[in-house]
Amino acid sequence: MTGTGETLLSVRGVETYYGKIVALRGVDVDVHRGEIVTMIGANGAGKSTLMMTICGNPQARTGQIVYDGQDITAMPTHEIMHLGIAQSPEGRRIFPRMTVMENLQMGAALVDPKHFENDLKKVFELFPRLKERIGQRGGTLSGGEQQMLAIGRALMSRPKLLLLDEPSLGLAPLIVKQIFDAIRELNKNEGLTVFLVEQNAFHALRLAHRGYVMVNGNITMSGTGAELLKREEVRAAYLEGGRH
Amino acid sequence: MEYFVQQLINGLTLGSIYGLIAIGYTMVYGIIGMINFAHGDIFMIGAFISLAVFLILTSVLGFAFLPVVLLIVLIVSMLFTSAWGWTVERLAYRPLRGSFRLAPLITAIGMSIVLQNFVQITQGARVKPLPPQIQGGVTLMQGSTEQGTILVQLSYMQMIIILTTLILMTGFTLLITRTSLGRAQRACEQDRKMAALLGVNVDRTISLTFVMGAALAAVAGLMFLLLYGVIDFYIGFLAGVKAFTAAVLGGIGSLPGAMLGGLLIGLIEVFWSGYFTVEYKDVAAFSILAIVLIFLPSGLLGQPEVEKV
Ligand SMILES: Nc1ncnc2c1ncn2[C@@H]1O[C@H](COP(=O)(O)OP(=O)(O)OP(=O)(O)O)[C@@H](O)[C@H]1O
Numbered sequence A: 001m002t003g004t005g006e007t008l009l010s011v012r013g014v015e016t017y018y019g020k021i022v023a024l025r026g027v028d029v030d031v032h033r034g035e036i037v038t039m040i041g042a043n044g045a046g047k048s049t050l051m052m053t054i055c056g057n058p059q060a061r062t063g064q065i066v067y068d069g070q071d072i073t074a075m076p077t078h079e080i081m082h083l084g085i086a087q088s089p090e091g092r093r094i095f096p097r098m099t100v101m102e103n104l105q106m107g108a109a110l111v112d113p114k115h116f117e118n119d120l121k122k123v124f125e126l127f128p129r130l131k132e133r134i135g136q137r138g139g140t141l142s143g144g145e146q147q148m149l150a151i152g153r154a155l156m157s158r159p160k161l162l163l164l165d166e167p168s169l170g171l172a173p174l175i176v177k178q179i180f181d182a183i184r185e186l187n188k189n190e191g192l193t194v195f196l197v198e199q200n201a202f203h204a205l206r207l208a209h210r211g212y213v214m215v216n217g218n219i220t221m222s223g224t225g226a227e228l229l230k231r232e233e234v235r236a237a238y239l240e241g242g243r244h
Numbered sequence B: 001m002e003y004f005v006q007q008l009i010n011g012l013t014l015g016s017i018y019g020l021i022a023i024g025y026t027m028v029y030g031i032i033g034m035i036n037f038a039h040g041d042i043f044m045i046g047a048f049i050s051l052a053v054f055l056i057l058t059s060v061l062g063f064a065f066l067p068v069v070l071l072i073v074l075i076v077s078m079l080f081t082s083a084w085g086w087t088v089e090r091l092a093y094r095p096l097r098g099s100f101r102l103a104p105l106i107t108a109i110g111m112s113i114v115l116q117n118f119v120q121i122t123q124g125a126r127v128k129p130l131p132p133q134i135q136g137g138v139t140l141m142q143g144s145t146e147q148g149t150i151l152v153q154l155s156y157m158q159m160i161i162i163l164t165t166l167i168l169m170t171g172f173t174l175l176i177t178r179t180s181l182g183r184a185q186r187a188c189e190q191d192r193k194m195a196a197l198l199g200v201n202v203d204r205t206i207s208l209t210f211v212m213g214a215a216l217a218a219v220a221g222l223m224f225l226l227l228y229g230v231i232d233f234y235i236g237f238l239a240g241v242k243a244f245t246a247a248v249l250g251g252i253g254s255l256p257g258a259m260l261g262g263l264l265i266g267l268i269e270v271f272w273s274g275y276f277t278v279e280y281k282d283v284a285a286f287s288i289l290a291i292v293l294i295f296l297p298s299g300l301l302g303q304p305e306v307e308k309v
Protein backbone atom coordinates (compact mmCIF):
# COMPACT_ATOMS: atom_id res chain seq x y z
CA MET A 1 0.00 0.00 0.00
CA THR A 2 1.28 3.47 -0.83
CA GLY A 3 0.12 6.82 0.39
CA THR A 4 -3.20 8.28 -0.64
CA GLY A 5 -1.46 11.41 -1.78
CA GLU A 6 -3.04 13.51 0.90
CA THR A 7 -0.43 15.25 3.02
CA LEU A 8 -0.47 14.37 6.71
CA LEU A 9 2.70 16.15 7.73
CA SER A 10 4.36 19.00 5.92
CA VAL A 11 7.63 20.56 7.04
CA ARG A 12 8.54 23.77 5.22
CA GLY A 13 11.78 25.68 5.46
CA VAL A 14 12.38 24.65 9.04
CA GLU A 15 15.45 25.96 10.82
CA THR A 16 16.26 24.77 14.31
CA TYR A 17 18.96 26.05 16.62
CA TYR A 18 20.50 24.86 19.84
CA GLY A 19 21.42 28.20 21.31
CA LYS A 20 23.64 29.67 18.62
CA ILE A 21 24.37 26.35 16.93
CA VAL A 22 22.26 25.68 13.86
CA ALA A 23 21.08 22.08 13.48
CA LEU A 24 18.47 22.30 10.71
CA ARG A 25 19.03 24.74 7.86
CA GLY A 26 15.73 24.99 6.05
CA VAL A 27 14.30 21.50 5.87
CA ASP A 28 11.38 20.53 3.62
CA VAL A 29 9.72 17.16 4.17
CA ASP A 30 6.31 15.77 3.27
CA VAL A 31 4.68 12.68 4.68
CA HIS A 32 1.46 11.50 3.08
CA ARG A 33 -1.25 9.54 4.77
CA GLY A 34 -0.56 5.80 4.73
CA GLU A 35 3.09 6.16 3.73
CA ILE A 36 6.30 4.94 5.24
CA VAL A 37 8.90 7.67 4.78
CA THR A 38 12.46 7.36 5.89
CA MET A 39 15.21 9.85 6.56
CA ILE A 40 18.78 8.70 6.34
CA GLY A 41 21.95 10.58 7.11
CA ALA A 42 25.24 10.42 8.93
CA ASN A 43 25.80 11.04 12.61
CA GLY A 44 25.05 14.58 13.57
CA ALA A 45 23.18 15.34 10.34
CA GLY A 46 20.14 16.58 12.26
CA LYS A 47 17.75 13.65 11.95
CA SER A 48 16.82 13.44 15.61
CA THR A 49 16.57 17.20 15.74
CA LEU A 50 13.97 17.07 12.98
CA MET A 51 11.98 14.41 14.85
CA MET A 52 12.02 16.47 18.02
CA THR A 53 11.27 19.71 16.19
CA ILE A 54 8.12 18.13 14.78
CA CYS A 55 7.16 17.46 18.41
CA GLY A 56 7.94 21.01 19.46
CA ASN A 57 11.06 20.46 21.57
CA PRO A 58 13.11 22.36 20.43
CA GLN A 59 10.76 24.54 18.44
CA ALA A 60 11.59 25.62 14.89
CA ARG A 61 12.99 29.12 14.78
CA THR A 62 11.74 29.73 11.26
CA GLY A 63 9.60 27.79 8.84
CA GLN A 64 6.33 26.00 9.32
CA ILE A 65 5.17 22.56 10.36
CA VAL A 66 1.62 21.61 9.45
CA TYR A 67 0.09 18.38 10.69
CA ASP A 68 -3.32 17.24 9.56
CA GLY A 69 -4.18 20.73 8.34
CA GLN A 70 -3.12 22.39 11.59
CA ASP A 71 -0.11 24.61 12.13
CA ILE A 72 1.81 23.03 15.00
CA THR A 73 5.06 25.00 14.69
CA ALA A 74 4.64 26.91 17.93
CA MET A 75 2.50 24.47 19.90
CA PRO A 76 3.78 23.06 23.20
CA THR A 77 4.89 19.43 22.98
CA HIS A 78 2.11 17.90 25.05
CA GLU A 79 -0.55 19.54 22.90
CA ILE A 80 1.05 18.27 19.70
CA MET A 81 0.99 14.76 21.07
CA HIS A 82 -2.75 15.10 21.67
CA LEU A 83 -3.22 15.40 17.92
CA GLY A 84 -2.24 11.83 17.22
CA ILE A 85 1.53 11.96 16.79
CA ALA A 86 3.66 9.48 18.74
CA GLN A 87 7.40 9.21 18.90
CA SER A 88 9.75 6.45 19.86
CA PRO A 89 12.67 8.77 20.48
CA GLU A 90 16.42 8.46 20.16
CA GLY A 91 17.82 6.59 23.14
CA ARG A 92 14.41 4.96 23.77
CA ARG A 93 13.76 6.94 26.95
CA ILE A 94 12.04 4.16 28.83
CA PHE A 95 10.95 5.24 32.31
CA PRO A 96 13.55 3.29 34.27
CA ARG A 97 11.70 3.00 37.58
CA MET A 98 8.38 2.03 36.07
CA THR A 99 7.40 -1.47 35.11
CA VAL A 100 6.85 -2.53 31.52
CA MET A 101 3.15 -2.34 32.19
CA GLU A 102 3.34 1.17 33.60
CA ASN A 103 5.42 2.32 30.66
CA LEU A 104 2.71 1.04 28.35
CA GLN A 105 0.05 2.72 30.49
CA MET A 106 1.94 5.97 30.10
CA GLY A 107 1.75 5.49 26.36
CA ALA A 108 -2.01 5.14 26.65
CA ALA A 109 -2.40 8.19 28.88
CA LEU A 110 -4.37 10.15 26.29
CA VAL A 111 -6.51 7.30 25.05
CA ASP A 112 -10.01 6.30 26.12
CA PRO A 113 -9.41 3.50 28.66
CA LYS A 114 -11.91 1.26 26.90
CA HIS A 115 -9.29 0.57 24.20
CA PHE A 116 -6.58 -0.36 26.67
CA GLU A 117 -7.01 -4.12 26.94
CA ASN A 118 -7.29 -4.58 23.22
CA ASP A 119 -4.35 -2.34 22.37
CA LEU A 120 -2.26 -4.10 24.98
CA LYS A 121 -3.06 -7.44 23.38
CA LYS A 122 -1.94 -6.13 20.00
CA VAL A 123 1.35 -4.85 21.37
CA PHE A 124 1.98 -8.21 23.02
CA GLU A 125 1.25 -10.00 19.77
CA LEU A 126 3.81 -7.79 18.10
CA PHE A 127 6.38 -8.20 20.86
CA PRO A 128 5.63 -11.34 22.91
CA ARG A 129 8.84 -10.71 24.82
CA LEU A 130 7.23 -7.72 26.51
CA LYS A 131 4.47 -9.85 27.91
CA GLU A 132 6.97 -12.09 29.67
CA ARG A 133 8.56 -9.00 31.22
CA ILE A 134 5.38 -7.22 32.19
CA GLY A 135 6.28 -6.64 35.84
CA GLN A 136 9.95 -5.89 35.29
CA ARG A 137 11.29 -2.38 35.72
CA GLY A 138 12.07 -0.60 32.48
CA GLY A 139 15.60 0.28 33.53
CA THR A 140 16.55 -3.36 33.88
CA LEU A 141 15.38 -4.48 30.42
CA SER A 142 17.92 -5.34 27.75
CA GLY A 143 18.53 -2.82 24.98
CA GLY A 144 16.40 -4.76 22.51
CA GLU A 145 13.59 -5.16 24.99
CA GLN A 146 13.70 -1.45 25.70
CA GLN A 147 13.43 -0.72 22.00
CA MET A 148 10.38 -2.96 21.73
CA LEU A 149 8.88 -1.25 24.73
CA ALA A 150 9.54 2.19 23.27
CA ILE A 151 7.74 1.25 20.07
CA GLY A 152 4.97 -0.51 21.97
CA ARG A 153 4.51 2.52 24.20
CA ALA A 154 4.24 4.77 21.15
CA LEU A 155 1.66 2.44 19.61
CA MET A 156 -0.43 2.46 22.78
CA SER A 157 -1.33 6.07 22.05
CA ARG A 158 -3.12 4.98 18.84
CA PRO A 159 -1.15 7.37 16.67
CA LYS A 160 -2.03 8.49 13.19
CA LEU A 161 1.60 9.37 12.63
CA LEU A 162 4.36 7.27 14.18
CA LEU A 163 7.83 8.81 14.44
CA LEU A 164 10.59 6.26 14.94
CA ASP A 165 14.13 7.42 15.66
CA GLU A 166 16.61 4.65 14.87
CA PRO A 167 14.57 1.68 16.01
CA SER A 168 17.32 -0.70 14.87
CA LEU A 169 20.10 0.89 16.91
CA GLY A 170 22.11 -1.69 18.78
CA LEU A 171 19.84 -4.59 18.02
CA ALA A 172 20.61 -8.06 16.74
CA PRO A 173 19.79 -8.56 13.03
CA LEU A 174 16.97 -10.94 13.87
CA ILE A 175 15.29 -8.38 16.12
CA VAL A 176 15.81 -5.63 13.55
CA LYS A 177 14.02 -7.78 11.01
CA GLN A 178 11.25 -8.43 13.48
CA ILE A 179 10.79 -4.74 14.17
CA PHE A 180 10.86 -3.79 10.49
CA ASP A 181 8.34 -6.53 9.74
CA ALA A 182 6.16 -5.15 12.49
CA ILE A 183 6.31 -1.66 10.98
CA ARG A 184 5.41 -3.02 7.56
CA GLU A 185 2.47 -4.95 9.01
CA LEU A 186 1.13 -1.95 10.89
CA ASN A 187 1.35 0.15 7.78
CA LYS A 188 -0.31 -2.43 5.59
CA ASN A 189 -3.02 -3.62 7.93
CA GLU A 190 -3.85 -0.48 9.86
CA GLY A 191 -2.79 2.17 7.38
CA LEU A 192 -0.46 3.64 9.98
CA THR A 193 1.70 6.47 8.62
CA VAL A 194 5.34 6.10 9.64
CA PHE A 195 8.25 8.53 9.54
CA LEU A 196 11.42 6.64 10.24
CA VAL A 197 14.94 7.85 10.92
CA GLU A 198 17.58 5.24 10.24
CA GLN A 199 21.28 4.73 9.85
CA ASN A 200 20.55 1.24 8.67
CA ALA A 201 19.93 2.70 5.21
CA PHE A 202 19.61 -0.53 3.30
CA HIS A 203 16.75 -1.89 5.38
CA ALA A 204 15.10 1.47 5.78
CA LEU A 205 15.06 2.26 2.07
CA ARG A 206 13.70 -1.16 1.23
CA LEU A 207 10.95 -0.75 3.77
CA ALA A 208 9.99 2.82 2.95
CA HIS A 209 7.89 4.13 0.09
CA ARG A 210 9.95 7.28 -0.05
CA GLY A 211 13.12 8.52 1.50
CA TYR A 212 15.14 11.65 2.16
CA VAL A 213 18.84 12.05 2.67
CA MET A 214 19.99 14.64 5.16
CA VAL A 215 23.48 16.07 5.24
CA ASN A 216 24.52 18.65 7.77
CA GLY A 217 21.03 20.02 8.41
CA ASN A 218 19.99 20.07 4.75
CA ILE A 219 17.95 17.68 2.64
CA THR A 220 20.22 16.76 -0.24
CA MET A 221 18.24 14.04 -1.98
CA SER A 222 14.80 12.54 -2.03
CA GLY A 223 12.93 9.93 -4.00
CA THR A 224 11.32 6.54 -3.70
CA GLY A 225 13.14 3.97 -1.65
CA ALA A 226 14.06 2.02 -4.75
CA GLU A 227 15.39 5.11 -6.52
CA LEU A 228 17.57 6.12 -3.64
CA LEU A 229 18.91 2.61 -3.29
CA LYS A 230 20.16 2.82 -6.87
CA ARG A 231 21.77 6.25 -6.56
CA GLU A 232 25.53 6.11 -6.63
CA GLU A 233 25.99 8.81 -3.96
CA VAL A 234 23.68 7.00 -1.58
CA ARG A 235 25.40 3.69 -2.13
CA ALA A 236 28.80 5.22 -1.60
CA ALA A 237 27.92 7.17 1.50
CA TYR A 238 25.43 4.96 3.30
CA LEU A 239 25.52 1.47 1.90
CA GLU A 240 28.87 0.22 0.67
CA GLY A 241 30.94 -0.58 3.67
CA GLY A 242 27.89 0.36 5.70
CA ARG A 243 26.14 -1.67 8.29
CA HIS A 244 23.94 -3.88 6.16
CA MET B 1 7.95 -0.07 80.43
CA GLU B 2 4.98 2.24 80.83
CA TYR B 3 7.21 5.23 80.40
CA PHE B 4 8.59 3.71 77.22
CA VAL B 5 5.14 3.12 75.74
CA GLN B 6 4.09 6.64 76.59
CA GLN B 7 7.15 8.05 74.84
CA LEU B 8 6.46 5.82 71.89
CA ILE B 9 2.97 7.29 71.53
CA ASN B 10 4.25 10.84 71.88
CA GLY B 11 7.00 10.19 69.38
CA LEU B 12 4.64 8.72 66.81
CA THR B 13 2.35 11.74 67.15
CA LEU B 14 5.13 14.22 66.61
CA GLY B 15 6.61 12.04 63.88
CA SER B 16 3.28 12.02 62.03
CA ILE B 17 3.41 15.79 61.77
CA TYR B 18 7.02 15.75 60.55
CA GLY B 19 6.15 13.01 58.09
CA LEU B 20 3.30 14.99 56.55
CA ILE B 21 5.59 17.96 56.03
CA ALA B 22 8.40 15.74 54.76
CA ILE B 23 6.18 14.45 51.96
CA GLY B 24 6.10 17.92 50.47
CA TYR B 25 9.90 18.12 50.44
CA THR B 26 10.33 14.69 49.00
CA MET B 27 7.74 15.03 46.25
CA VAL B 28 9.02 18.37 45.04
CA TYR B 29 12.58 17.10 45.17
CA GLY B 30 11.51 14.04 43.22
CA ILE B 31 9.93 16.01 40.43
CA ILE B 32 12.27 18.98 40.00
CA GLY B 33 15.36 17.78 41.85
CA MET B 34 15.36 20.74 44.19
CA ILE B 35 14.73 21.39 47.85
CA ASN B 36 11.79 23.74 48.28
CA PHE B 37 13.09 25.78 51.17
CA ALA B 38 9.84 27.72 51.39
CA HIS B 39 7.97 24.55 52.35
CA GLY B 40 8.41 24.84 56.11
CA ASP B 41 6.76 28.24 56.02
CA ILE B 42 3.81 26.82 54.16
CA PHE B 43 3.31 24.64 57.21
CA MET B 44 3.58 27.77 59.35
CA ILE B 45 0.94 29.73 57.44
CA GLY B 46 -1.19 26.59 57.51
CA ALA B 47 -1.12 26.84 61.30
CA PHE B 48 -1.77 30.61 61.32
CA ILE B 49 -4.66 30.42 58.90
CA SER B 50 -6.11 27.57 60.90
CA LEU B 51 -5.96 29.69 64.02
CA ALA B 52 -7.49 32.73 62.33
CA VAL B 53 -10.31 30.79 60.73
CA PHE B 54 -10.93 28.95 63.98
CA LEU B 55 -11.25 32.18 65.94
CA ILE B 56 -13.47 33.77 63.31
CA LEU B 57 -15.78 30.78 63.22
CA THR B 58 -16.06 30.36 66.97
CA SER B 59 -15.82 33.91 68.36
CA VAL B 60 -17.24 36.01 65.55
CA LEU B 61 -19.71 33.73 63.87
CA GLY B 62 -20.55 31.71 66.93
CA PHE B 63 -20.15 28.20 65.55
CA ALA B 64 -19.90 25.71 68.36
CA PHE B 65 -19.92 22.23 66.95
CA LEU B 66 -16.24 21.34 66.96
CA PRO B 67 -16.02 18.68 64.22
CA VAL B 68 -17.66 20.99 61.68
CA VAL B 69 -15.54 23.92 62.77
CA LEU B 70 -12.36 21.88 62.40
CA LEU B 71 -13.42 20.60 59.01
CA ILE B 72 -14.05 24.11 57.70
CA VAL B 73 -10.77 25.28 59.24
CA LEU B 74 -8.92 22.47 57.53
CA ILE B 75 -10.49 23.10 54.13
CA VAL B 76 -9.88 26.84 54.19
CA SER B 77 -6.34 26.37 55.38
CA MET B 78 -5.62 23.77 52.68
CA LEU B 79 -7.02 26.09 50.03
CA PHE B 80 -4.81 28.94 51.17
CA THR B 81 -1.62 26.90 51.43
CA SER B 82 -2.32 25.24 48.09
CA ALA B 83 -2.69 28.63 46.48
CA TRP B 84 0.52 29.74 48.14
CA GLY B 85 2.38 26.58 47.06
CA TRP B 86 1.18 27.14 43.52
CA THR B 87 2.28 30.79 43.63
CA VAL B 88 5.73 29.96 44.98
CA GLU B 89 6.29 27.54 42.13
CA ARG B 90 4.99 30.01 39.61
CA LEU B 91 6.95 33.01 40.83
CA ALA B 92 10.11 31.60 42.27
CA TYR B 93 10.81 28.37 40.45
CA ARG B 94 9.26 28.15 37.02
CA PRO B 95 10.96 31.23 35.57
CA LEU B 96 14.29 29.82 36.71
CA ARG B 97 13.80 26.31 35.46
CA GLY B 98 16.76 25.52 33.26
CA SER B 99 19.03 28.11 34.80
CA PHE B 100 21.85 27.07 37.08
CA ARG B 101 20.91 24.91 40.02
CA LEU B 102 21.53 27.33 42.84
CA ALA B 103 19.32 30.09 41.45
CA PRO B 104 15.97 28.59 42.49
CA LEU B 105 17.49 27.76 45.86
CA ILE B 106 18.10 31.43 46.45
CA THR B 107 14.60 32.44 45.39
CA ALA B 108 13.25 29.70 47.63
CA ILE B 109 15.04 31.14 50.63
CA GLY B 110 13.77 34.55 49.55
CA MET B 111 10.18 33.32 49.47
CA SER B 112 10.66 31.80 52.89
CA ILE B 113 11.95 35.05 54.37
CA VAL B 114 9.15 37.05 52.75
CA LEU B 115 6.56 34.84 54.34
CA GLN B 116 8.16 34.78 57.76
CA ASN B 117 8.51 38.54 57.83
CA PHE B 118 4.99 39.05 56.58
CA VAL B 119 3.59 36.91 59.36
CA GLN B 120 5.90 38.50 61.91
CA ILE B 121 4.79 41.99 60.96
CA THR B 122 1.08 41.33 60.65
CA GLN B 123 0.76 38.87 63.52
CA GLY B 124 3.53 40.05 65.79
CA ALA B 125 6.53 38.12 66.98
CA ARG B 126 4.90 36.85 70.16
CA VAL B 127 3.41 33.38 70.36
CA LYS B 128 -0.28 32.99 69.60
CA PRO B 129 -2.14 30.71 71.96
CA LEU B 130 -5.14 28.51 71.33
CA PRO B 131 -6.76 26.89 74.38
CA PRO B 132 -6.94 23.09 74.17
CA GLN B 133 -9.95 22.07 72.08
CA ILE B 134 -9.88 18.33 72.17
CA GLN B 135 -9.34 17.02 75.65
CA GLY B 136 -9.38 13.68 77.33
CA GLY B 137 -8.19 10.34 76.14
CA VAL B 138 -7.96 6.75 77.11
CA THR B 139 -5.67 5.09 79.60
CA LEU B 140 -3.93 2.21 77.96
CA MET B 141 -1.77 0.92 80.79
CA GLN B 142 -1.14 1.50 84.41
CA GLY B 143 1.97 0.70 86.33
CA SER B 144 3.56 1.60 89.58
CA THR B 145 7.05 2.69 90.39
CA GLU B 146 8.69 3.96 93.51
CA GLN B 147 7.50 7.42 92.59
CA GLY B 148 3.89 6.34 92.43
CA THR B 149 1.55 5.10 89.71
CA ILE B 150 2.22 5.99 86.15
CA LEU B 151 -0.42 5.98 83.44
CA VAL B 152 0.00 5.43 79.74
CA GLN B 153 -2.36 7.86 78.06
CA LEU B 154 -3.43 8.02 74.47
CA SER B 155 -5.21 11.33 74.14
CA TYR B 156 -8.00 11.80 71.64
CA MET B 157 -5.88 14.43 69.99
CA GLN B 158 -3.04 11.97 69.47
CA MET B 159 -5.49 9.40 68.19
CA ILE B 160 -6.85 11.87 65.66
CA ILE B 161 -3.38 12.88 64.50
CA ILE B 162 -2.12 9.34 64.06
CA LEU B 163 -5.30 8.16 62.37
CA THR B 164 -5.54 11.13 60.03
CA THR B 165 -1.92 10.67 59.04
CA LEU B 166 -2.51 6.99 58.42
CA ILE B 167 -5.51 7.70 56.21
CA LEU B 168 -3.77 10.48 54.29
CA MET B 169 -0.69 8.36 53.74
CA THR B 170 -2.71 5.44 52.46
CA GLY B 171 -4.70 7.66 50.13
CA PHE B 172 -1.59 9.39 48.93
CA THR B 173 0.29 6.19 48.26
CA LEU B 174 -2.65 4.90 46.24
CA LEU B 175 -2.80 8.16 44.33
CA ILE B 176 0.87 8.00 43.39
CA THR B 177 1.07 4.31 42.61
CA ARG B 178 -2.32 3.58 41.08
CA THR B 179 -3.80 6.60 39.35
CA SER B 180 -2.87 8.14 36.04
CA LEU B 181 -2.10 11.44 37.77
CA GLY B 182 0.38 9.66 40.02
CA ARG B 183 1.87 7.89 37.05
CA ALA B 184 2.27 11.18 35.23
CA GLN B 185 4.04 12.60 38.29
CA ARG B 186 6.44 9.71 38.39
CA ALA B 187 7.00 10.01 34.65
CA CYS B 188 7.93 13.68 35.08
CA GLU B 189 10.28 12.65 37.87
CA GLN B 190 12.07 10.14 35.70
CA ASP B 191 12.14 11.83 32.29
CA ARG B 192 10.36 15.12 31.76
CA LYS B 193 11.10 15.30 28.06
CA MET B 194 9.63 11.88 27.47
CA ALA B 195 6.62 12.59 29.64
CA ALA B 196 5.85 15.58 27.42
CA LEU B 197 6.25 13.36 24.35
CA LEU B 198 3.47 11.20 25.78
CA GLY B 199 1.16 14.17 26.15
CA VAL B 200 1.75 14.94 29.82
CA ASN B 201 1.48 18.64 30.64
CA VAL B 202 4.71 18.84 32.61
CA ASP B 203 4.22 22.36 33.96
CA ARG B 204 0.80 21.55 35.30
CA THR B 205 2.01 18.30 36.84
CA ILE B 206 4.78 20.15 38.65
CA SER B 207 2.30 22.77 39.88
CA LEU B 208 0.04 20.03 41.17
CA THR B 209 2.92 18.48 43.05
CA PHE B 210 3.53 21.76 44.86
CA VAL B 211 -0.17 22.06 45.60
CA MET B 212 -0.38 18.54 47.04
CA GLY B 213 2.64 19.07 49.26
CA ALA B 214 1.23 22.38 50.46
CA ALA B 215 -2.16 20.85 51.26
CA LEU B 216 -0.52 18.19 53.40
CA ALA B 217 1.52 20.86 55.15
CA ALA B 218 -1.75 22.62 56.03
CA VAL B 219 -3.00 19.46 57.69
CA ALA B 220 0.24 19.27 59.63
CA GLY B 221 -0.12 22.94 60.58
CA LEU B 222 -3.59 22.44 62.02
CA MET B 223 -2.43 19.36 63.91
CA PHE B 224 0.50 21.24 65.37
CA LEU B 225 -1.76 24.07 66.47
CA LEU B 226 -4.21 21.75 68.18
CA LEU B 227 -1.51 19.62 69.76
CA TYR B 228 0.70 22.34 71.19
CA GLY B 229 -1.73 25.23 71.45
CA VAL B 230 0.91 27.87 70.66
CA ILE B 231 2.36 29.00 67.37
CA ASP B 232 4.67 31.76 66.20
CA PHE B 233 6.15 32.86 62.90
CA TYR B 234 9.25 30.76 63.53
CA ILE B 235 7.68 27.29 63.81
CA GLY B 236 7.99 26.79 60.07
CA PHE B 237 11.74 27.04 60.15
CA LEU B 238 12.30 24.47 62.89
CA ALA B 239 9.67 22.02 61.74
CA GLY B 240 10.83 22.55 58.17
CA VAL B 241 14.42 21.69 58.95
CA LYS B 242 13.35 18.59 60.82
CA ALA B 243 10.95 17.46 58.12
CA PHE B 244 13.64 18.04 55.57
CA THR B 245 15.98 15.93 57.69
CA ALA B 246 13.27 13.29 57.83
CA ALA B 247 12.96 13.29 54.05
CA VAL B 248 16.71 12.86 53.63
CA LEU B 249 16.86 10.21 56.33
CA GLY B 250 14.09 8.20 54.66
CA GLY B 251 15.62 8.69 51.23
CA ILE B 252 14.79 11.89 49.42
CA GLY B 253 12.33 11.27 46.61
CA SER B 254 10.73 8.31 48.36
CA LEU B 255 7.22 8.71 49.70
CA PRO B 256 7.29 5.87 52.26
CA GLY B 257 10.79 7.07 53.10
CA ALA B 258 9.49 10.51 54.03
CA MET B 259 6.90 9.01 56.34
CA LEU B 260 9.37 6.61 57.92
CA GLY B 261 11.92 9.38 58.30
CA GLY B 262 9.30 11.62 59.90
CA LEU B 263 8.34 8.97 62.43
CA LEU B 264 11.97 8.25 63.24
CA ILE B 265 12.86 11.89 63.77
CA GLY B 266 9.79 12.27 65.98
CA LEU B 267 10.73 9.19 67.99
CA ILE B 268 14.38 10.15 68.33
CA GLU B 269 13.43 13.62 69.51
CA VAL B 270 10.93 12.38 72.06
CA PHE B 271 13.02 9.51 73.38
CA TRP B 272 16.12 11.63 73.65
CA SER B 273 14.22 14.24 75.62
CA GLY B 274 12.56 11.56 77.71
CA TYR B 275 15.65 9.58 78.65
CA PHE B 276 18.52 12.02 78.33
CA THR B 277 18.15 15.73 78.10
CA VAL B 278 15.84 18.05 76.29
CA GLU B 279 18.64 20.40 75.31
CA TYR B 280 20.35 18.06 72.90
CA LYS B 281 17.31 16.54 71.23
CA ASP B 282 17.94 18.26 67.90
CA VAL B 283 21.61 17.36 67.99
CA ALA B 284 20.60 13.74 68.47
CA ALA B 285 18.31 13.76 65.44
CA PHE B 286 20.94 15.33 63.21
CA SER B 287 23.69 13.02 64.48
CA ILE B 288 21.63 10.02 63.59
CA LEU B 289 20.99 11.51 60.18
CA ALA B 290 24.72 11.94 59.66
CA ILE B 291 25.45 8.37 60.75
CA VAL B 292 22.75 6.91 58.52
CA LEU B 293 23.97 8.87 55.52
CA ILE B 294 27.51 7.61 56.01
CA PHE B 295 26.34 4.03 55.69
CA LEU B 296 23.33 4.55 53.40
CA PRO B 297 24.08 7.61 51.28
CA SER B 298 20.68 7.53 49.61
CA GLY B 299 18.77 7.25 52.88
CA LEU B 300 16.85 4.35 54.36
CA LEU B 301 14.43 3.75 51.50
CA GLY B 302 16.05 5.82 48.77
CA GLN B 303 16.91 4.20 45.51
CA PRO B 304 20.54 4.08 44.55
CA GLU B 305 20.86 4.69 40.81
CA VAL B 306 21.75 1.29 39.46
CA GLU B 307 19.67 1.04 36.33
CA LYS B 308 21.02 1.60 32.90
CA VAL B 309 19.13 4.31 31.12
N1 LIG C 1 20.88 19.55 22.96
C1 LIG C 1 21.78 19.93 22.05
N2 LIG C 1 22.55 21.02 22.27
C2 LIG C 1 23.45 21.44 21.36
N3 LIG C 1 23.67 20.83 20.19
C3 LIG C 1 22.93 19.74 19.91
C4 LIG C 1 21.96 19.24 20.83
N4 LIG C 1 21.39 18.14 20.28
C5 LIG C 1 21.98 17.98 19.09
N5 LIG C 1 22.91 18.93 18.87
C6 LIG C 1 23.74 19.08 17.67
O1 LIG C 1 22.88 19.18 16.54
C7 LIG C 1 23.38 18.43 15.47
C8 LIG C 1 22.34 17.43 14.98
O2 LIG C 1 22.15 16.45 15.99
P1 LIG C 1 21.12 15.28 15.85
O3 LIG C 1 21.03 14.58 17.17
O4 LIG C 1 19.86 15.81 15.31
O5 LIG C 1 21.83 14.35 14.78
P2 LIG C 1 21.37 12.95 14.21
O6 LIG C 1 21.27 13.09 12.75
O7 LIG C 1 20.21 12.42 14.92
O8 LIG C 1 22.67 12.07 14.54
P3 LIG C 1 22.77 10.52 15.00
O9 LIG C 1 22.64 9.71 13.78
O10 LIG C 1 24.14 10.43 15.57
O11 LIG C 1 21.69 10.26 15.99
C9 LIG C 1 24.66 17.78 15.96
O12 LIG C 1 25.74 18.54 15.48
C10 LIG C 1 24.58 17.86 17.44
O13 LIG C 1 25.84 18.00 18.03
Ligand SMILES: [Mg+2]
Pocket: A047, A048, A049, A090, A165
Ligand atom coordinates in the same frame (compact mmCIF):
# COMPACT_ATOMS: atom_id res chain seq x y z
MG1 LIG D 1 19.86 10.86 16.15
